[in-house]
């Protein structure tokens with residue numbers, strides 16, 4: 473927004489300050505309103521439009537902690553989240569400035585101010601606001617719980633919006649914990665099949681015998697444990713979407729079976745002679761490098777072509793810059809509620825520390841780190857020291873020598889998990905498979921041993 477179209481509200485209990493700012497801004501902007509009493513802010517904003525508020529931090533004249541300013545800042549943003557607020561204080565208190573910025577203020581000015589600086593600050597905020605609004609208008613509206621405002625996620629949303637309503641098979645590629653599950657769900661929720669089932673199968677964790685019975689179903693008596701007929705996941709997803717996760721980990725034999733079903737568009741349950749026609753939209757996901765998938769010794773080309781009409785590449789969290797802030801706010805609010813804690817603020821440097829970490833475990837790792845921080849911290853300010861990054865997500869996990877010194881079963885199990893995870897570079901699916909347990913069972917153990 474250009475300065476001359478802006479409506480600005482100035483709130484300060486010092487009449488001289490109000491007068492000076494009015495004189496400065498009046499010739500430059502569309503409208504300047506000045507207000508001495510902050511108690512009138514709510515009713516003013518109810519009746520009038522303001523693009524920007526310049527807010528004093530201290531009103532009582534007795535206690536100059538700036539907390540009144542923070543109080544009114546929160547009130548304004550709650551009432552009108554789109555308003556930009558510039559805080560003003562006579563005290564060069566950087567902590568308070570950061571506190572205000574963290575809570576949503578757009579910028580901070582020190583009294584006595586320089587007129588040039590005031591005008592520059594207002595112009596920058598309004599320009600940025602105009603840019604953000606135009607970006608928002610270009611961002612496709614999709615129904616999803618995926619949080620992300622970075623440019624790379626914007627590209628993902630554009631693709632998602634285009635592909636979702638089609639029946640095209642989609643292959644979602646991305647590291648562990650980047651949100652592939654959420655993308656798959658969003659594709660379904662924004663498709664014409666959204667009122668039909670969405671069925672997810674973690675095919676990477678299925679043994680060869682389970683792969684067929686789980687996907688294609690079986691008839692009573694087809695094998696020893698088949699005590700009754702059971703529908704396969706293909707049949708359960710009929711009319712809707714079938715999401716095959718960890719597709720890159722299935723064996724060549726399993727690939728052939730899958731390909732046959734996709735080509736014929738029908739499944740034959742184990743122990744049955746009858747084929748069942750299937751109408752599914754197929755979404756697959758993998759964390760395997762596309763170059764590895766292109767290796768014909770590991771993955772059939774004909775299957776890749778069939779499952780990959782369109783691919784969506786989900787970027788790692790370390791490439792998403794500002795998303796870390798938004799995701800952190802989201803997870804901290806979520807866990808504060810879950811663990812009945814009061815709402816948190818972040819101490820200065822908290823978000824920067826998160827941004828410096830490279831998050832090999834991506835959003836899932838961020839989620840766990842913040843959950844742990846919320847649980848462990850005292851008080852209502854999350855501190856840098858509350859952030860403990862798990863060794864499990866580090867590319868090179870140092871195995872402990874527990875087994876050499878202890879024959880305690882828990883210790884042995886913990887050591888085996890660490891060894892296998894290190895071998896598989898933190899890939900939970902592969903590790904679970906190698907340990908002979910499901911991914912869910914492995915996650916339970918990671919929790920149990922606080923890994």
Ligand SMILES: Nc1ncnc2c1ncn2[C@@H]1O[C@H](COP(=O)(O)OP(=O)(O)OP(=O)(O)O)[C@@H](O)[C@H]1O
Pocket residue numbers: 617618619620646647648649650651652653654655717759799835836839900
């Ligand atoms: N952009 C996002 N916004 C909100 N939550 C997210 C986002 N991305 C991931 N998450 C959360 O992070 C966790 C991991 O995401 P998800 O399971 O979708 O990742 P994934 O890529 O499928 O992982 P894996 O490869 O291990 O299966 C989930 O709890 C999910 O809700």
